[in-house]
Amino acid sequence: MDITPEHTKRGSVDHGSVGDLHPEIVAAYDYVDSVLHTADVTTPYAWHGWALREAFLAGISHARATVPNK
Numbered sequence: 001m002d003i004t005p006e007h008t009k010r011g012s013v014d015h016g017s018v019g020d021l022h023p024e025i026v027a028a029y030d031y032v033d034s035v036l037h038t039a040d041v042t043t044p045y046a047w048h049g050w051a052l053r054e055a056f057l058a059g060i061s062h063a064r065a066t067v068p069n070k
Contacts, residue, residue: 004050006057024060028053 002008010022021029032049039045 006054006061007050007062010057016041024057025053031056037040 007025009022029049030051035052036042036045039047
């Protein structure tokens with residue numbers, strides 16, 4: 001079972017490196033970095049970055065599927 005299908009369908013698996021990742025995955029990393037300060041619990045964080053990235057990417061996929069010409 002693939003727990004990160006959005007990462008997988010972009011031809012990149014999260015390995016903690018942003019070097020050769022798909023541009024949308026890089027954007028997902030940037031999004032997670034931009035919301036770190038909003039966590040109620042920070043040691044450790046109350047949520048997992050990979051899950052937030054997956055949700056961010058799912059939003060992109062949803063928008064493409066529902067908005068014409070995307």
